[in-house]
Amino acid sequence: MILIDKLCYTSKLRYTNPMIKFLFAIITLILCVAVRSSVIACIVLITTAFLTIQKGGISPSHYIHFMKLPLIFLVLSTIAIVFNISPTPFSAFAIPFFHQYITLSRASLLSAVQLILTALASVSCLYFLSLSTPITDILYVLQRLHCPELLIELMLLIYRFIFVLLEISNSLYISQQSRLGNVDFKTSCKSAGALMSTLLVRAFKKSSFLYDAMESRCYDGTIHVLQETYPVNKLHILYFVLFELTLIGLSVYLGR
Known part of the structure; x- marks a missing residue:
């Protein structure tokens, strides 16, 4: 079996209602991508990591291993976007290169960090689903x-x-x-x-x-x-609704 498949069958969240897990992962992912806020992305990253590792019982080393590949890809691809060759140096960083500058601005640096956090948070939502649901x-x-x-x-x-x-x-x-x-x-x-x-x-x-x-x-x-039947836990529904409402409220507040 593939490692990710083994882990989802041994997860402590394996027998949690799959509809709740699916809706939580997909709605959170959509909010994270739509808002594109570093604060929202950090909250989603911490929450999904906590649920996957602490509640699901997945080893932290395994989780870091899975997150490492998208992180490396994001960092390498973002470097190519952030750095510019310009005749005038930008505010954050500049290296002379013949008659030009290899440079980047503070705005582009902040945008790159936000992009990486948003993408990682989105990936963490999918990992939460795939590491807890067959x-x-x-x-x-x-x-x-x-x-x-x-x-x-x-x-x-x-x-x-x-x-x-x-x-x-x-x-x-x-x-x-x-x-x-x-x-x-x-x-x-x-x-x-x-x-x-x-x-x-x-x-x-x-x-x-x-x-x-x-x-x-x-x-x-x-x-x-043949499908298994999973009981619906009302407390899980309450947590799910409260979390999504909190994200929406924060999104509205930060978007002012």
């Missing part, structure tokens, strides 16, 4: 929200094939390693090409086998999955 529960919520059946079935099949492809690619990679298929760069490139071509052929075969298995089980165009 994919079957998310699909059940989408079904309750009347999402198209075709979209839900595609999501389920794609999710299933992620594990199938990972298993096949892992076995092929181990086979190549045992035959010194990555002994140098040239051999590694050749092995990578062979792995991808074999993976494509195996994927088509697996999809054909999967369809045959579904047909043999009276597939009628709809995939039926």
Whole structure:
């Protein structure tokens, strides 16, 4: 299993009503992106981290590991946006470069920090959902929200094939390693090409086998999955509503 999938099944929030978790994550994400406030982003970051680590029981090292990749990507992409080459130095920073300056302004620096915080807060909302809710529960919520059946079935099949492809690619990679298929760069490139071509052929075969298995089980165009029932905790609903109202109130206050 993928690590993120293992963690969501072992989370203490696993049996919390998925509709509440889904609405909390999505509404909070929308508010965070719409408002684009550093204060709101920090509140969302702290809240989702607390819920995921403290309430969900996820290890802080695992959470930091997942947040590290988007943070690195955001910092690198923001550097390219913030710095400018200008004939006149800006207010925050300037380095002479021939007859120009590599420079940035305080306004652009603050904007970059706000952008990074907003993006991280949005990612943390999605991590809260994915680290506490299995994919079957998310699909059940989408079904309750009347999402198209075709979209839900595609999501389920794609999710299933992620594990199938990972298993096949892992076995092929181990086979190549045992035959010194990555002994140098040239051999590694050749092995990578062979792995991808074999993976494509195996994927088509697996999809054909999967369809045959579904047909043999009276597939009628709809995939039926056994769903668990989760009790609705009124206290969770109260916390959810209070938190969202607090964010909206702060957004209005900061937008003055």
